[in-house]
Amino acid sequence: MIGELVTGFARSYLAELRAIAAGGDDAIGSITLDNADGVLRRVLQQARLNTRVDLLAAQTTIDNYERRFSLGDGVHEIDDATREKVCAAFADYLHSLPDPTTRMRPVAAGIKDVVLRKGVGIGSAGLPSYNLLLEGHTQALENDVVIYMKQAQVPAVARYVDDERVRSYFRHQGHRTAESQRALQAHADPWLGFTELDGVGQLVAEVSPYAADLDWADVNEPEELAGVLADLGRAVARMHSVADDESSHDLVDYSTEEAVVAVVDADPEAFVGYLVDFGHRYGIRAREDHQLFVDLFRNGRLPGI
Known part of the structure; x- marks a missing residue:
């Protein structure tokens, strides 16, 4: 079989x-x-059937007419120093977006909240990952955007790649991962990019409200x-x-x-x-x-x- x-x-x-x-x-x-x-x-x-409103309802709450991340279940607050570093890395990330003409208006780059997430993914298990809540195209609360910034890993196949042109092409693993995803996807996430945090390459992308997984138990x-x-x-x-x-x-x-x-x-x-x-x-x-x-x-x- x-x-x-x-x-x-x-x-x-x-x-x-x-x-x-x-x-x-x-x-x-x-x-x-x-x-x-x-x-x-x-x-x-x-x-x-998925909607952005459903994603925001699952991950955030509204307090005093403003949206913030909900805490608990692997979602934690960060201190001011860490937030400052993450925000600085986010500012550098904006320069990695491929086409400046397609970037969101400045209101979309406004950071409303930042949290630490643990236990995310398989290859990233145990590594710190940060979620950032951004202002949407307008100041209406239902179009806020959630993006993640997580440490990019060294692929297993890398140990067998001895082509110096390939090795020297990428600044770090975050750059490699973002560039690879853009190459492999016909319609890549417009938020897909990369940055560095504490000298380590990070992958940045949107937490898509429209993602759906294949449940193999149904097959x-x-x-x-x-x-x-x-x-x-x-x-x-x-x-x-x-x-x-x-x-x-x-x-x-x-x-x-x-x-x-x-x-x-x-x-x-x-x-x-x-x-x-x-x-x-x-x-x-x-x-x-x-x-x-x-x-x-x-x-x-x-x-x-």
Whole structure:
């Protein structure tokens, strides 16, 4: 079953990549309500129901006619010195936004509140993350904006990258992460940018009120799972296709889809077989690593725990 699912993903990826290579950048579309179905369509429908007002109601309160963050459950106040540093980092971040003509009016850059958040994300677990509440386009309370500023991590693959041109291209991990997201997303968050805090690279972006996650517990039937993976295969192909010479950066100076198709089409079944084999080997390794973690944890062999 796993082999069949990975095969479906790989073939969907190749079919989409070939179509993009043949049609050029005009063929790079988006997965929308018009072309999605099944589980993925339900996720998009759920995202449509979300509102900015709901997000603000969940994370903030109104006191004396002004909106402030709610505290508790991993959300903490900060002292004046920390707030000053975060606000200074925010001011520097504004210069990282790609197109000054698309920036919000000055009222949108006004900071109304700042809090510390802990326990956010997976790769960022344990690292400090700050949420900033900004004035919206107007002074009406329902269009305030929530953005986050969190420490960017070093990717696992970085240890295998020995190209000095790649290493020296980015100022820090915050710059790398922001630039990578812009390259991989057809419509990146307009608030996406980077800054430094205490000399450490930070990623800055909006806490989107329209985000919706795929709940894998809802994917129960093999046909549904196969459909989701086929959609993901197409999505990955589109991500790879926008992250090349047509991106805002000049690090990748060739057409990714044309390069991949030229190599893989020499033996597409070998490519599919490689991904299936990788999937099985990765699964085995993940189970072995999990068992090692459980053994170490239960025997008190993890330092600091």
